[in-house]
Amino acid sequence: MGCTLAYNKRYENENAPSDYHLFRSLEYHLREKTFQNVEEMRLSxxxxxxxxxxxxxxxxxxxxxxxxxxxxxxDSEYFE
Structure with a gap:
């Protein structure tokens, strides 16, 4: 299936999606998971x-x- 996490380029100078509550948790959940098909991914x-x-x-x-x-x-600069 070949899926990877992708981030939108427009966030490069803003807070990255991974900085937000839901995305950080979701990224952790998906870490090192592989799916054989779309249905496995959907179930996860x-x-x-x-x-x-x-x-x-x-x-x-x-x-x-x-x-x-x-x-x-x-002033909209990136921070952690």
């Missing part, structure tokens, strides 16, 4: 999303304003 993703409690998503959303303020504070 479904299991990932179903395994996260409601608080996981709520916390990620709650933290967004702080992340946005961090970007404003450094």
């Amino acid at each position: 993703l479904t299991q990932f999303f179903d395994s996260k409690p409601r608080e996981f998503y709520r916390r990620g959303i709650y933290l967004l304003p702080d992340k946005w303020q961090d970007v404003i504070d450094v």
Whole structure:
């Protein structure tokens, strides 16, 4: 199948998608996994999303304003 994680180039000078709550956790979940077909990949993703409690998503959303303020504070430069 040959799938790899790909990041959108437009984020190079902004916060990378991997900096965000959901993407960081999803990247960890997918690390070193291989799939024989699309259905295996779909099942793995479904299991990932179903395994996260409601608080996981709520916390990620709650933290967004702080992340946005961090970007404003450094004039949109990348930071960790």
